[in-house]
């Protein structure tokens with residue numbers, strides 16, 4: 001028990017603490033248990049429910065929100081559901097979807113900022129980003145019907161990647177046996193005993209960070 005941490009505020013739980021479970025995976029410290037109760041009570045009025053979610057967002061860092069807000073919204077919706085028309089349910093669903101999208105963007109932004117912060121701490125002025133292209137990708141992007149590589153299309157793509165700052169660092173061939181081919185990689189039609197080379201290209205680009 002001693003090693004449990006509160007899933008909401010992240011604090012370590014005291015040995016004698018009155019904790020509770022938010023769901024199967026999340027334990028709450030006493031303070032957050034009280035807050036959770038407050039949220040549940042607030043659900044009796046839409047305004048107070050919204051207000052307490054705002055309070056929650058202010059109390060805890062952005063990236064921790066989504067899961068809890070979703071959890072509370074689920075309970076709230078469950079409570080409301082009987083009294084809602086189909087139209088209102090649909091509207092609510094769209095609203096939730098929009099909120100989730102925003103939260104995801106905020107989370108990505110947060111993670112990006114964190115990455116930049118760490119790089120800055122290490123005294124680095126950027127990082128390498130990688131991209132892997134397979135010449136036998138599902139779309140058969142660089143393959144002609146004959147199975148040969150479409151060099152024109154490939155040149156075009158390489159040039160486009162160059163403009164975007166990507167630089168080819170290495171390329172290698174991977175021989176795929178018939179097992180790998182039975183899934184019909186790249187739409188290639190091959191006999192049961194054939195093998196095919198999958199050409200892998202690895203690109204990198206340096207992303208400079210602004211300080």
Ligand SMILES: [Zn+2]
Pocket residue numbers: 006007008009010011028029030031032033
């Ligand atoms: Zn807590």
